[in-house]
Amino acid sequence: MAKQNVNKKQNIAKQKAKQHTNQIKQQLKEEVATGLVDGVFVFTEALSVGDFATKIGKNAADILKFFFSQGTIMNQNMILSEEQMGELAIEFGFDFKKEEVLTKENILDQLTQVEDKPEDLKERPPIVTIMGHVDHGKTTLLDSMRNADVAAGEAGGITQAIGAYQVTHSSGKKITFIDTPGHEAFTEMRSRGANATDIVILIVAADDGVMPQTEEAIDHAKMAGVPIVVFVNKIDKPGADPEKVKSELMRYNLVAEEFGGDIPFIEGSAKQKIGLDKLQETLLLIAEINEYKANPNKFASGVVLEAHLDKAKGPVASVLIQQGTLEIKDTVIAGGTFGSIKNMENEHNKKVLKAEPSKPVVIYGLNEVPNAGDKILVMNDEKMARQIAEAQAEKQKQAERQSKQIFSLDSIKKYIDEGELKNINIIVKADTQGSVEALKGSLSKIDIAGVKLSIIRASVGAITNSDITLAGAGSAIVYGFNVRPDASVRKKAEEDGVEIRLHNIIYKVIEELEAAAKGMLDPEVVEVILGQAEIRNLFRHTAIGVIGGFHVTDGLIPRNAKIRVLRDGVVVYTGEISSLKHLKDDIKEAKIDSEGGLTIKNFNDIKEGDIIEAYKEETKK
Numbered sequence: 001m002a003k004q005n006v007n008k009k010q011n012i013a014k015q016k017a018k019q020h021t022n023q024i025k026q027q028l029k030e031e032v033a034t035g036l037v038d039g040v041f042v043f044t045e046a047l048s049v050g051d052f053a054t055k056i057g058k059n060a061a062d063i064l065k066f067f068f069s070q071g072t073i074m075n076q077n078m079i080l081s082e083e084q085m086g087e088l089a090i091e092f093g094f095d096f097k098k099e100e101v102l103t104k105e106n107i108l109d110q111l112t113q114v115e116d117k118p119e120d121l122k123e124r125p126p127i128v129t130i131m132g133h134v135d136h137g138k139t140t141l142l143d144s145m146r147n148a149d150v151a152a153g154e155a156g157g158i159t160q161a162i163g164a165y166q167v168t169h170s171s172g173k174k175i176t177f178i179d180t181p182g183h184e185a186f187t188e189m190r191s192r193g194a195n196a197t198d199i200v201i202l203i204v205a206a207d208d209g210v211m212p213q214t215e216e217a218i219d220h221a222k223m224a225g226v227p228i229v230v231f232v233n234k235i236d237k238p239g240a241d242p243e244k245v246k247s248e249l250m251r252y253n254l255v256a257e258e259f260g261g262d263i264p265f266i267e268g269s270a271k272q273k274i275g276l277d278k279l280q281e282t283l284l285l286i287a288e289i290n291e292y293k294a295n296p297n298k299f300a301s302g303v304v305l306e307a308h309l310d311k312a313k314g315p316v317a318s319v320l321i322q323q324g325t326l327e328i329k330d331t332v333i334a335g336g337t338f339g340s341i342k343n344m345e346n347e348h349n350k351k352v353l354k355a356e357p358s359k360p361v362v363i364y365g366l367n368e369v370p371n372a373g374d375k376i377l378v379m380n381d382e383k384m385a386r387q388i389a390e391a392q393a394e395k396q397k398q399a400e401r402q403s404k405q406i407f408s409l410d411s412i413k414k415y416i417d418e419g420e421l422k423n424i425n426i427i428v429k430a431d432t433q434g435s436v437e438a439l440k441g442s443l444s445k446i447d448i449a450g451v452k453l454s455i456i457r458a459s460v461g462a463i464t465n466s467d468i469t470l471a472g473a474g475s476a477i478v479y480g481f482n483v484r485p486d487a488s489v490r491k492k493a494e495e496d497g498v499e500i501r502l503h504n505i506i507y508k509v510i511e512e513l514e515a516a517a518k519g520m521l522d523p524e525v526v527e528v529i530l531g532q533a534e535i536r537n538l539f540r541h542t543a544i545g546v547i548g549g550f551h552v553t554d555g556l557i558p559r560n561a562k563i564r565v566l567r568d569g570v571v572v573y574t575g576e577i578s579s580l581k582h583l584k585d586d587i588k589e590a591k592i593d594s595e596g597g598l599t600i601k602n603f604n605d606i607k608e609g610d611i612i613e614a615y616k617e618e619t620k621k
Ligand code: GDP
Pocket: 132, 133, 134, 135, 136, 137, 138, 139, 140, 141, 233, 234, 235, 236, 237, 268, 269, 270, 271, 272
């Protein structure tokens, strides 16, 4: 009897999935006319500047000029958003209308936003992201919460990091925590339309107060427009001053309830597990007020949190279900990939057969590795899933090509000549607050051919992925002053087409920008980074001094190259290697993944964790 019921249920689910797929098949259009119809500009999806111009019978230059006049730099190939198309229609005197049709390109966006009938909606756990300055305790808080999970004991199994996990509060209610630390992941996901967070916990260490990344976190959370809960951490430490944190945060309009504001402040200690219950209760209260809901009884959709290729198991993706219920054997599209789900696991390494809204799961069976932030959607028709995935992959490739090389120092003059470049966006990262202020001061006085410099971020510390993400989004140039990007940041900058300029003398920065505006950049002495090595241990030798035991993490380290010593991305010394050895032998160079010992000329202050960066200088026209 029980078995029959199960079979019956499965059949109903299957039928539903089939219906959904058939409906989509009927709705899906091969091609849709976008263009002028009786003086109304009808569009079905975003177009490039060039294509838009053709459709309305204008020159691309007219459109670029319009954007220049608004301070936005565009080029012919850039894709216009719906909003921008609307603005243009008004500018050129047309009405405009968006035609809601489903295409292989827009299907993931459209179908993940379908509105459900209120009666179909059910309560779902809130999805929470923790943000804050480095070392303020994000990881510890996540771990403590995971360990305090009342359900974890029963579930057994080791917890695996799958990008998110769910804990059950003692009241029986669940909370989902996103476990991808880093503000950039948060913003990148949002910039791709995948809003995977309901509430942000802003964590601030009570012994340290508001720091640069705290500010950054506030910006990100405010931009997302989600409720903020402040967790004042480390109150167990001597020197902890929670009141100071409260008054500091007032400057950012985060006002505690006791001062008449509406931001919950919870004081506690992630390490000593103080205040965790109150924190969870607060999150659940916010969830109750905001009534986070989703329809679990429909085809599933969600977002990819993390993905990688496993040698034995093939592509593995952690996904967060946002709507519907994902079931094993469902065929899904995940960004530009697709596949039938062979196996599904939860954060406790346990096999699960289905996943409901707000549930994170690991899925196996995709044909390739999707990107974090990709949307996932059930499409139980393999042929169609494949076609849609291919269309999505093509769309992603196009977007990638178009986002590259939006803006660089070389091109400033061109932009000034071509149109009305009003604004050059700059991000400043420096080793000390003093340098940040000095640079801000000097840059704000610069006037190059009537162009204003806007500093969109200025802070102390290494150049990070988040700086590159912001620069990419704002067409900005990143200036590093006595700080360096590491290899992964440099790679991201290359991929995103973001220019990084590194200096250590302020007037050089100014000179360079003025020269760029006149199109008179000097033949540039560029640095070529040869490699990086990490200092993993230290040996003290009475005659030689401090020897750094290194591991080459990138490229190679030649014995006679120039080097700099980086500590947390800040240059602490620039000089030369004095000896480079593998075991007892002197070597000419150390290759990637090799190990050895080195000493630095006139510098004995090497520390564990330091990065030794080898470089050479070349003149480039
Ligand atoms: P994250 O960089 O924000 O992820 O910070 P971590 O969670 O790695 O914490 C940084 C350091 O602060 C670690 O050494 C933690 O053990 C310590 N820490 C975190 N929370 C507390 C706390 O509540 N009290 C104390 N005394 N130390 C803490």
